[in-house]
Amino acid sequence: MEKFLINGATLKIELADNFLKRLRGLMFRRRLEAGNGLLLAPCNSVHMLFMRFAIDVIYLDENFCIKKIVRDLTPWLGISFCFGAWGALELPSGEAERLKLVIGQKFQRK
Numbered sequence: 001m002e003k004f005l006i007n008g009a010t011l012k013i014e015l016a017d018n019f020l021k022r023l024r025g026l027m028f029r030r031r032l033e034a035g036n037g038l039l040l041a042p043c044n045s046v047h048m049l050f051m052r053f054a055i056d057v058i059y060l061d062e063n064f065c066i067k068k069i070v071r072d073l074t075p076w077l078g079i080s081f082c083f084g085a086w087g088a089l090e091l092p093s094g095e096a097e098r099l100k101l102v103i104g105q106k107f108q109r110k
Contacts, residue, residue, distance in 0.1 A: 002039075003110035004064070009035070009099055010110065013089070016040045025090065027051060032092045041087035048078035054093035059085035064107040069096050 004011045012035060016022045022040050026032060027050040039060075040046070046057055052075055059068040059082035068082040072093045082088075089107075 004037075005108040005110055006101065006105060007099055011035055011037055011091075011107075013037045013039050016043075026055065032090070034092055034095065034098070037089050037091045037095070039087055039089050043088040044083065044085040045081035046073070046079070046088050046090065048073055048075050051075040051078075054078075056091045056093055056096040058089040058091060058096060058101060060087045060089060060107070062086040064109070066101060066103050066105050066107075069101055069103065071096050 002013050002015060004013050016025060016038055022043060025040060026038055029052070031053055032055065044059070054072050054074055057070040057073055057080055058066055061067055067085050070080045073080055
């Protein structure tokens with residue numbers, strides 16, 4: 001578990017940095033608590049098969065700068081991608097709004 005800072009908030013981020021961790025992602029989990037997330041890296045797309053809850057997806061470049069924000073991606077039906085992204089940060093639905101995230105902002109590793 002790593003900690004990332006943005007807009008004065010600290011997030012606890014789990015890193016999915018190998019094939020099996022990225023493949024599993026958040027599938028089959030019951031929920032993701034506010035202030036927590038999963039960083040899939042490298043990754044430029046996500047699907048919502050076998051998901052039980054909606055998420056926000058924050059696409060990042062290799063410097064943790066936000067390239068794209070996808071809000072409230074629907075369980076089972078949602079799919080999203082971002083050409084040129086290095087990673088996809090999955091957060092509970094509503095976190096992008098709560099944290100006031102905008103394209104161009106940069107996460108800091110703590």
